[in-house]
Amino acid sequence: MIGVVFEEGFREQGEALAAKLNLPLVQDPEAFQYGLRITSPGLEIADLHKKQRPIRVDFHQLNDERSGGDLLKAVNTKTHKTVLDATGGLGRDAFTLAKAGCTVILMEKNPIIHALLEDGLLRAKDLQAVQRMTLLHADSFSAIPEHPAEVIYLDPMYPARKKDALPKLEMQVFHALLGAEQNELELLQMALQHARKRVVxxxxxxxxxxxxxxxxxxxxTTRFDVYLK
Known part of the structure; x- marks a missing residue:
């Protein structure tokens, strides 16, 4: 389903990444839907059969955007300064919270998505917001109790849309890597046991x-459900 590809000059890095993640190197693109690709701008996931914008974590680009009004209100960043993002994903919301002054721990259990995040954080280590972000390769169910925070933030995987048109590349990849089913109630209850102030x-x-x-x-298109302790 997914293999490692690399630009000319990145063979050594590509082989090391494939070994680290236990992924095959792509020899025949027809045999793979997606490629985890090492490029000059950074690590990315690309559809090897369709022309779609690849998935890459780019915090410098996010740093130039203004967003997150409802997220910041839901977390109440004026009062709460420590956030545990237990479903890190591509780190956009965590970065928005860090940019607002929060210290954020991100958890991501999938090794491929974790690698994208790790690469993005490394390339943006000059940003003050990134310096307030700590990435953990961890499963939230087991790791939440070990990392108390004022706010625990959850963005659980939502089931794939039942339409003929496929969702955008990012959602396709997330469903392929993570699956659509999560025990949302169990995750929420775990968060409610350990958040000091609220769960979002x-x-x-x-x-x-x-x-x-x-x-x-x-x-x-989005809402934030807030659970006060």
């Missing part, structure tokens, strides 16, 4: 609540 859950705007929240902050 990111959801598509029309998705059902996992359990009744204390507060909600709604945007056009």
């Amino acid at each position: 859950v990111k959801r598509p705007i029309h998705a059902p609540v996992i359990q009744a929240p204390s507060l909600q902050f709604k945007g056009k």
